[in-house]
Amino acid sequence: MTTVSATPAVQQAPDRPAHRDPNVLRWLAAYTSSMLGDGVYYLALSWAAVQAGTPAQAGLVMSVSALPRALLMLVGGVIADRFGPRRVVIGSDAVRCATVLAVAALLFLTSPGLWPLALLALVFGTVDAVFMPAVGALPARLTGKGQLARIQGLRGLAIRFSTVVGAPLGGLCVAVGGASAAFALAGLLIAVSVPLLVSVRVRDLPQDDTPGSTTAWRDLAAGLRHIRRHRVLAPLMLVIALGDLGFVGPLNVGLTLLADRRGWGASGVGWVLAGFGVGAGAASLLLTVRGRMPRAGLVTGCACVAGSVAIGALAFAPALAAAVGVALAVGLLAGLSGALCGALLQTQSDPACLGRVTAVAGLISLGIAPLSMPFAAGAIGAWGLGPVFVVSAVVCGLGGLVALAVPDLRRAELPG
Template sequence: MFINGKFLLLWLASIFAGLSISIYILVEQWYVVKTLDLKASLGVVMMATTIPRVLLMAVGGVLADRLKRSNIIFVSFLIRGLLTGCMAFFVFINQLDLWILLIFALLFGALDALFWPARDSILPLIVKREQLTRANSFMQTTKQLSVILGPVLGSILLSTISYKGVFTTIAILLVLGSLIIAKIKEQQSKKEKTFSFWQELKDGIVYVRRSTLLSTIMLIFIVVNFLFIGPLMMGIPLIVDEKIHGSALDLSYLQSSFAGGMLLGALAIGTLNPQKKRGMIAILVIGIEGFILGLLSQVNETW
């Protein structure tokens, strides 16, 4: 697997993708809270970044199933690089206000949604079948590590250079990612090129609705994200600014610790591999999450 040139290129591009999105989210949040001083608008900006990523994942899956995955990844990288380069320019001319930031957030989130389905679906085409499980595990672990390291790297850059410099750095990472992906040659999908995009998207939705298990899992996913992940992600920057009176580095510590906890949880559940009462375990974990979220309101120190 590690002597596979295409896999190594995809792995390196994935590192750039993970770092760029995690740095972008940190800088975006801190810019709204500290520079624009629009704390009440933080949720709107985060929704503009996140909702397109969630809603368009299904669209990205349909496109990845029919078009060249490498082309989708390349376009996602390149256009996001150009967008963040434009953001650096708007910061330079002091014109990056809330409405412009919202437009960039929407576009960035939408393009990021196209990247991950294409990245995941191209993997079986470039590694052998017997190596696919290991390759997937390696990619997912790398993604989590980049999400952990990204905020710390972003806060260090933010404390040493300006917002303009950080957005430029993100743009460079994304453009480098596009150049790397351009070196991966992929065979055209064997499926027919003529297809109904909307019909395939509809078929996927109908399939999920007919599956009680999938529908239940998606409903739980929506509830947990709406009532837990959303308030947590919006609350962390506000806690750092208003209660801890910290810096961007403190914000990165909290965001990285959250990502690190997700990685540890994934490793724990993979090691324990519970076979019984999985639904009860999920309900118990959700309850604990709610209790801890309540305790978060009482924190006054970064640790």
């Protein structure tokens, strides 16, 4: 993996607003460009796979990246802590860029079939297992803890922008130049992030806190012990798990079935998702502007409970307009609780363990929670939309109740 020599530590005042900090803004530009590249890449991959094989084969290609991502995520957290998240993100983006551009050239010159697409998805999933923990650990190295909530807001805005722009941009590129052109654009967008990240300055950890003096296995075990024994992190992981398990099924499976049974069609799904996106974007903007949320633990629990009520109500929306309004509330509350959970993870963790802590949270959200989707689909077929949405809402609500019931988490604050 690409390595880069360490840059000087950040010397800025810790209370400097993140949205006015050139160092943070360079990171934000790199992150946004990389996420845009991801959006274009996934559109190009799905299109190329459908064109080269059967729908079943295309689905298999699209799912290839999930297995290495889930299996190697915890290892990725160890790597991020050992070598530093900035180095790991730069190396990961360099590998992703080179692989995507190689496939773009191959598709331009020949028609090789599905095998290069499957190999690309495998490489992406493997690199993502290292990339994602490092991405989560990097913000804590950029500025003081008092600005981490604002950084979570900025990151959320970047994600929403990339979601809105990435797929349409990829579709336009496919229409104009085919899948090879879309892959080339994805690679170039990811490439833009590399020099920006090289220019980002990071804070160094104290030497005696830096992992790497023991084996990787012991580092991993130490990170898991850090979570298990921590009075805030342990219940916070449970909150994240319950929230994601209750949220993923209704949003990814239940929403499509709800629109089909209500006769809203594909455009109705789009409008409801747009409502969710606007709400989540508003939550990110709120954190970006405020910079700090007083009584963060309490607000997280309340937002989870209120959001669970909105999730349950979505199945009973009588008309599309009502569903869009409910989805907006779900996005606002889920976006707020999710951003606060991320900020609490970063401020409560030992900085030397942050990659591993982020890896555990990522494994829950990206490895375990998606497993609920086939169960949600089967349950809807057996018992209907209403009961399944209500059960999902109860699961989400339990996460909020955990946040409210555990005193250390309920009283957790973000640094000022």
